[in-house]
Amino acid sequence: xxxxxxxxxxxxxxxxxxxxxxxxxxxxxxxxxxxxxxxxxxxxxxxxxxxxxxxxxxxxxxxxxxxxxxxxxxxxxxxxxxxxxxxxxxxxxxxxxxxxxxxxxxxxxxxxxxxxxxxxxxxxxxxxxxxxxxxxxxxxxxxxxxxxxxxxxxxxxxxxxxxxxxxxxxxxxxxxxxxxxxxxxxxxxxxxxxxxxxxxxxxxxxxxxxxxxxxxxxxxxxxxxxxxxxxxxxxxxxxxxxxxxxxxxxxxxxxxxxxxxxxxxxx
Numbered sequence: 001x002x003x004x005x006x007x008x009x010x011x012x013x014x015x016x017x018x019x020x021x022x023x024x025x026x027x028x029x030x031x032x033x034x035x036x037x038x039x040x041x042x043x044x045x046x047x048x049x050x051x052x053x054x055x056x057x058x059x060x061x062x063x064x065x066x067x068x069x070x071x072x073x074x075x076x077x078x079x080x081x082x083x084x085x086x087x088x089x090x091x092x093x094x095x096x097x098x099x100x101x102x103x104x105x106x107x108x109x110x111x112x113x114x115x116x117x118x119x120x121x122x123x124x125x126x127x128x129x130x131x132x133x134x135x136x137x138x139x140x141x142x143x144x145x146x147x148x149x150x151x152x153x154x155x156x157x158x159x160x161x162x163x164x165x166x167x168x169x170x171x172x173x174x175x176x177x178x179x180x181x182x183x184x185x186x187x188x189x190x191x192x193x194x195x196x197x198x199x200x201x202x203x204x205x206x207x208x209x210x211x212x213x214x215x216x217x218x219x220x221x222x223x224x225x226x227x228x229x230x231x232x233x234x235x236x237x238x239x240x241x242x243x244x245x246x247x248x249x250x251x252x253x254x255x256x257x258x259x260x261x262x263x264x265x266x267x
Contacts, residue, residue, distance in 0.1 A: 003082045007048040007075065008055040011083060013040030017112065017267045018084050021047040022076065024094030024118075024245075025192050026153070026177040026185065028054025031093070034251035038259075046083050050096065051075055052184040061184050069095070069195055073102035080110050087112040089262065093247055094118050094219070095192045102197070104206040113207045113265055115258055118244050119227060120219040122196040129198070130222045138193050145189045153177035160218060162243020169248055201230040208234040209261040211246065211254055218244040235261060 003009065010029065019039055021032045029047035036045050050072060052061040065071045076099055080088055089112050092100040097119030104111045123131045124138055133141070145152045157177045158170030177185070208231055212224025221238065228236035237257045241250040 003078050006057045006060060007051060007079060009046060009048045009079060009083060011044065011046050012036070013043055013045040015041075015043040018044040018046055018086075018088040020076075020080065020084070020088050020090045021045070022050065022090070022092045022096035022099060023053070024096055025188060026053075026157070026180060027093075027173070028176065030054075031176070031245070031248055035247050035255055038255045043089075044085070046079070046088075048079055052188055053180060058181055058184065063187050066187070066191065068191060069099050069197070070102055072099045073106060076100065076103045077107055077110065084110065089113045089115065089267075091115040091117065091258070092119070094120070094244065095195070098195065098197050101200060101204055105200060105203045108205050111206045112267060113209070113261070115209045115211065115261065116227070117211045117247055117254065118213055118216060118219045119210060120223045121198045121201060121227065123193050123218070124196070129226065130220060132218060132220045132223065142190055142193055146186050149182040149186055150178055160244045161249065162215070162217070162241070162245070163249035164242060166249060169245070172248075173245065198230070201227065204231055205233070207265065209258065210234055210236045211239050211257060212236065213239050213241040213243065213246050215242045216244050237261075
């Protein structure tokens with residue numbers, strides 16, 4: 001199957017460097033409409049849907065293959081090979097930040113840089129590491145998702161979004177979650193929230209910007225600080241934002257910090 005229709009790949013903008021945007025759990029590429037247009041006059045902009053999300057080819061979602069984020073990293077590398085004109089800058093939100101991490105470890109020569117927005121290598125507290133949830137919390141979260149995905153989405157999406165002064169964003173995120181195939185979403189949710197990629201951080205060499213929110217229930221500030229300490233060549237910037245989706249609720253600040261980072265690279 002051709003990679004572009006498989007992942008509903010879209011291409012816009014014009015420039016010598018390609019930016020590739022990947023959304024987080026429960027969403028699709030439409031969430032990037034608040035940020036991506038700001039780069040179209042200087043960069044070629046590519047966005048895609050993770051397999052199993054949005055308008056991707058749902059029939060191609062193989063649960064045995066997508067039992068870990070490594071399969072999504074393979075997909076990313078295939079997309080980069082297809083659309084990239086030389087090494088790309090990859091922008092990943094939440095779980096897609098870890099997908100980019102794994103792809104960058106596998107093939108660092110294909111990436112000029114990576115931008116991680118609200119990332120987390122592990123959501124579970126472990127000793128001195130503070131991921132934001134206890135193991136029991138994650139078990140309950142996954143169990144609630146599996147018992148009633150639509151009900152879970154309706155209650156959790158506004159909390160994940162945050163942005164208390166803009167309730168329409170919580171409604172939008174809820175609608176995004178509810179548009180997903182429940183069986184695929186439940187499977188991907190288990191993979192997402194039970195993943196632990198802390199051991200992979202030491203193998204990453206791609207220059208990385210970490211954008212962490214000042215108040216994020218899903219990925220606390222401590223997680224961003226942990227990533228910065230363990231990712232060689234990384235830069236941490238805090239986005240003043242309540243919630244886990246600053247690319248939607250604080251896009252101007254994300255664009256400013258990302259452009260500052262890109263301007264400092266030899267692109």
